[in-house]
Amino acid sequence: MDTLLKRDAFGAIWLCGAGDGTRIRRDLSSVRWWLRPLARRGAAREARALRRLDGVDGVPRLLSWTGVLLERSHIAGLPMQQGQPRNPAYFRAAHRLLRQLRAHGVVHNDLAKEPNWLVRDDGRPAIVDFQIAGIGAPRSRWFRLLAREDLRHLLKHKRTYCPEHLTPVERRLLARRSWLSLAWRRSGKRLYNWLTRRVLRWQDNEGRG
Ligand SMILES: Nc1ncnc2c1ncn2[C@@H]1O[C@H](COP(=O)(O)OP(=O)(O)O)[C@@H](O)[C@H]1O
Numbered sequence: 001m002d003t004l005l006k007r008d009a010f011g012a013i014w015l016c017g018a019g020d021g022t023r024i025r026r027d028l029s030s031v032r033w034w035l036r037p038l039a040r041r042g043a044a045r046e047a048r049a050l051r052r053l054d055g056v057d058g059v060p061r062l063l064s065w066t067g068v069l070l071e072r073s074h075i076a077g078l079p080m081q082q083g084q085p086r087n088p089a090y091f092r093a094a095h096r097l098l099r100q101l102r103a104h105g106v107v108h109n110d111l112a113k114e115p116n117w118l119v120r121d122d123g124r125p126a127i128v129d130f131q132i133a134g135i136g137a138p139r140s141r142w143f144r145l146l147a148r149e150d151l152r153h154l155l156k157h158k159r160t161y162c163p164e165h166l167t168p169v170e171r172r173l174l175a176r177r178s179w180l181s182l183a184w185r186r187s188g189k190r191l192y193n194w195l196t197r198r199v200l201r202w203q204d205n206e207g208r209g
C-alpha cells in the first residue's frame, strides 16, 4: 500500500512498497499546468544529481524517472527535526558526505531545511531532495562558493544540536557570511516567501529556512 508523505504545489511524495523494495515516489501528475515545467525541471535535476551520486552511501539511489514519476530508494530513518542528532559523530559523517557530493560535482543548495537531512536508524546521516541541486566542475569558483554554503548550513544544524562540539574553525566559518547568503537574505528570500505564501499559498511548515 502507498502512503502519502507530503503534497504541495510541486507534487506529491509517496512511500511505496515494503521491505527491501521500499521506494519514495515523487509524483507530478497533480501539479497545475502552469507549474508543470518548473516541477519537471526540478525532478529532472534531481534525477541527474542522483545518477551522478550513484553508489554514494547516504544518498538515495535513482530507480526511475519517467517525466512524471521519479522513484528513489528509501532510506530508513527520521528527518533531522525528529531524529535530533546530538552525537558529534553524525556531523563528522555529514561533513564527509558533503565532501563526497562535492567530489562528484554536486552541490545540494537546500540543506538549511532539516527535513532534507535524515538520521538513519544506525545514527548515520543521509541527504534527500536534490531538486535545486547544482551540478558542475568541483574546481570552479561558483561551485566552491555553493559547496561552502552547503557546509555552512550543516554547521548551523550542528550549532542547534551539539554546539559544544563546534571547532574554532567552524565557528569562524559560521560567523563569516558570504556575499551570496547576504544577497539571498536581502532580496531572494523575500521574493521566495512572497511567491510561496501569496502566489502558491504554501504553508512552509518544513522546519527552519
Ligand atoms: N529516499 C528517501 N528515504 C526516506 N525518506 C525520504 C526519502 N526521500 C524523501 N523522504 C522523506 O520525504 C520528505 C519529502 O521528500 P523531499 O524529496 O524532500 O520532497 P520535497 O521536495 O517536497 O521537499 C523528506 O523530507 C523525507 O522526510
Ligand SMILES: [Mg+2]
Residues within 6 Å of the ligand: 113, 115, 116, 128, 129
Ligand atoms: Mg524536501
